[in-house]
Amino acid sequence: MNSLLHSSSSPLLPLLFLFILLTLSHPTTLSSSSLPDHFINAVPSPFRHDFYTEYFEIAPPLPTQSLIPSHTLPLLKYDFKNTTGFPVTVPYWPPIECLSPWLSVVLQFRGAVKGVQDDRIVGIWLEGVELLRTSTAQPTETGVYWKVEKDVTKYNSLLTRSNLTLTVMLENTVNQFFTGFIHVEVSMLFYGLWSSTNPAQGATGGDSKFNRKLMNFVDEDVKLELVKGEDKGVVSDGVEKEKKKPEEFLSKQRNGKLESGSKLEIFYDRPADLIIPISDDGGMGCWFKIVNESNVHSKEIQVPQNTYKAVIEIYVSAHGDDEFWYSNPPTSYFELNNLTSKRGNGAFRQVFVTIDDLFVGSAHPFPVIYSGGINPLLWEPIVGIGAFDLPTYDLELTPFLGFLLDGSTHFIRLGVTDANSYWLVNANLHLWLDPFLPTVTAGSIRYRAPDLRVKREAEFKLLDGKCEVEAERKTQFSGWVSYSAGNYTTQVEYEFEFENSIEFRNQGQNTEVEQNIKTRTEVQTEDRNKHHSRTTSRIKTRYPLRIRISTTPGLAFQTFLSITNVSNGIESRSSVSQPHKRMSSTLSNSQVSGGWIVSRDHIVLSGTGNTHQNLRYRDENRCYSQIVVGDTGLILENVVIPFCATNSY
Template identity: 40%
Template sequence: MKLAGIFTAIIILPLFITITVQSSPYTPPHFIKSTTNHSNTTTQHFFELTHPLPTDTTPPSCSVSLLNHSFANTYNKPPVTVIHSPEPNSTCHWSVAVLEFRAECKGEQYDRIAGVWIDGVEVLRTSTAQPNENGIFWIVRKDVTRYASLILKPNFTVTVMLENLVNDEFTGVYHVNVSLLFYAKPDTLPLSSIVPEDLQARKLNRLNRLNRKLISVKHDEIGDELGQNRGFRSLKSLYPYDKPADLIVPVSVSGGFKEGFWFRIEDEHDVKMKNVEISNKAYKAVLELYVSFHGNDEFWYMNPSDLYMESNNLTTGRGHGAYREVLVTIDGKLVGSVVPFPVIFTGGINPLFWEPVVSIGAFNLPSYDIDFTPFLGLLLDNKSHSIGIRVADGISFWLVDANLHLWLDDSNVQAWIVKSNVPSMEIEREDEFVRLDGEFKIKGERNSEVTGMVHSSKGNMQIRFTETMKFKNKIKFKEEGSKKIVDQRYKRKTKIKITNESDQLIESLEVKVKYPIKISTDTKPGLDANTSLMTTKVEQERSERFNGGKDYMELRHKQNCTGLMVVKGHSVLSGSAENQQSYNYNDDSGCYSRMVDVVDGAVVGDNTSSICVD
């Protein structure tokens, strides 16, 4: 039985005079760009648009180089793991921790997925850029203060997985450095005054700083403060991470040191489970979910129905429709879900789009929070419970894992569920096609409501969670399937309201997200034998708004890409591309906006402003 809910279909079956196996009109839109005629003659800096961290203009109090490794032939091999042990008598007082992931590569190589874990807890999901013969580099900096309970340990393991393959054709080796930067306190400068540094100067500054002798850290006093939850605040965090959790439990592969910590999900029936036993002192719990999609599901939002594949005798495995949803269960009971943001990796659609500015989320894939606090009544009984993760309608393959963040009281906590209604998504489908041309529509909706009670030393708290999700996807195939148009829209509205026994408001959060994406590709025969001319277009937006009373955060990141390329197989021989991106970030400390225009791999416009955009 499918997890899709309601199913309706309108189908006009194709007419065949003879039945033959056709080559697929739906060529997977994943390519590798040629390095032979690249115009850049120096090492090029790739980057993802994001807002600067307040610490970017402040030297760290101390820094620790956790891992230096060159990832060459690492496919089907264990991840790289090191043990961090602070040097004796070394001390570093800090309130903010930043993970810095630096990478460089030269040659020809596909894009690769990578993950960073601390003691089996994922702290970064990232992907690589496609290099050129002159070399590229990039830097990802992420505030990881929310993982303070792990970093404060006297010893912890750091694991990095990046499966790469090097041979005569694919020569690129990814050289990676992972460091932790510690800051005594965040910079108080407004966002508008923190502007990007000169790219080459920034590279030299980072190399000089990180190549000096790095001290280890010992966190005695800050550890006491964290345990008491006194005055500890990240750079910019709303509920649920306004204070770092006291304990983080990995929901990942137990033998991750051998095969990697992420679960690999192969189809819609594949359920990955991890048994956990929750402390009876937990008064708040949040599951942080990491997700990426690969193989036949890398472009799941572009997949037509299986009936279309079967009716046209197509050999590709990229079908099963365009609805995907990551479902999370406790002991088999559905408690939350995520329709993930459609991150496009640097080989996707048209790789010429993504140099040197990569797609939204490509270097720092978003994680997703599911509030477990209303469900603590299922967990606080001194028994082991199974947390399950599956992908509705998924096909091979997805990489998923999760971190269970727990906030602990000084004494035992009692919890119970007052109301729980988390239904499956109600899905409607329409397929209408003749031979290779047609239209495929999917829409879904879910309304969830959960109320739970938690009794701790803080008193009786009622947590009310409500969520509305709406999903629409429309795919059109024209001109014998050579022209494809995808229009997908997803929006979610989540409200969390916490009140005391007198019905007085303690905390509240409203989250609104919108992830629209439009893609069109048009493929025609090329001038040379066995080549094609592809015209491509991508319009995409990541819109997120968090409102927590006095605190708020709003992000609107848009990209508009147009281009064409000459391809042979999956290799891009030549082409032209434009990438326009606008990034607008607002919070209660100010506004930051940046607009970047790229033409044929060269940045022709880069403007930063402190003006708030409505």
């Protein structure tokens, strides 16, 4: 187990035990200081390793990892110094050296910083559509660097457009204390249709199933044509063929309609035809800043009348008094003890979405811990899960096309239940358009959205006690759409269970948080005339979290010694089944971390931190596992197994 007693920094253990012995005889009421908190890493050089360090997040590798991109497009190189309230913008044009269609496009973000600096949240938008939400690493005196790569192929309809604005928001401060300016480079990596099969286009071998992975639901004859390169107008038998778009292969047009043999999944597996940003105007970044539950933000939109599928993608991050929302006791706890903290409202949070004030879904965020959270020494060089690539959340809106396609404008609103200040939220509305009809017809069948069931219990005796929150909801929506491919019914079922327990002991000096979030999403689409033609997508997720913190007065004046243990993880299982086809994937990603810090005014003066992470991923084409152990800036173990060792993986 990664705990204080198993830390490899043994020379510091006697000092720690001395702290404990000295503080046992000086019990002090610490109010809410034993809650998870945010710190600045300022550990002096005698406690640090004297070299430039790479920080990284453990995640399944992208399918393109072993390939050389057909083209790299540099977009931004900038030093963020005093940039509070000032987003940086640059123009975007797709590369003429590597024209669409692409097999894959990857957004690459590189960062470097040295000195003393807080972690900062970063947003990257293209014409208001968010492509990446990330955070920076906290540096050492000698400096750190890191790289984030995210597959952004699903934004293809936007990436092919010219003369767009790329916006990067990174609010940084440089002064006598915060000495680190953050150097950032942003690029796009384009992988052409031939990059996995033609060495001349930059292939390095890589995954032989790369094409199949990216086009897994395309008809075999279509795959063959794409591999031949006919979509790019290459010369065959001395005759140059007309350049064709992927849609021309994938639609098989016949008299303005699809052939009866064409498959629903061809339409449903490709990127959206249009993406509408549900975001701010970009003056202070394109995200909405939510400061309480009633602070709901909206965007007026008009959906094209030939839309046959709609999905809203939510970006969200928690900050300020809600950065550690999962540890917030009820407001009554602070009132009972005459504390001034604003970290109340309990521990339940959800992002909710409405259209014209009609509830259409909610997302329950994964508890991301930034590199300054709880104990900064836990997150070097292995950062917390999701810290470099914050997860997004998709809600299927196809059942609501019945009133969205009326030709009128509608208001999409975003809010956070029980929010404190503050949350940064925005969304992208992905729309799939019928290429043959100017309008399609749609209607609603079922709307079932019962009230959110929340059960709260709390019992406190001054600073000690326990509070629990349980919440659950099950929604069901269905609707039909009639378009070129036929008349299809989409049924969406979403269910979640939320459990949270916070316990304070020893006059509030010891805090234990346990939380578990379970979600289940099922989207079923069926041809109303052919009941055997059905596509079913299922996703199950679980977010287990446990935090233990013991805080006592330190040896020096106004210092505190905190012993911290964190267990965080994500487990997911997804599948897509269609007639004669089924795909599935599983992910298990867990971190167990432990250490101690001595701090003054939220500045870490000394300490240790170690993290043990275990990642396992599997789908039809890949098996991947990785075990990494880090200790206060050093990697002690890093084992990667890029294949399945057994069938019982």
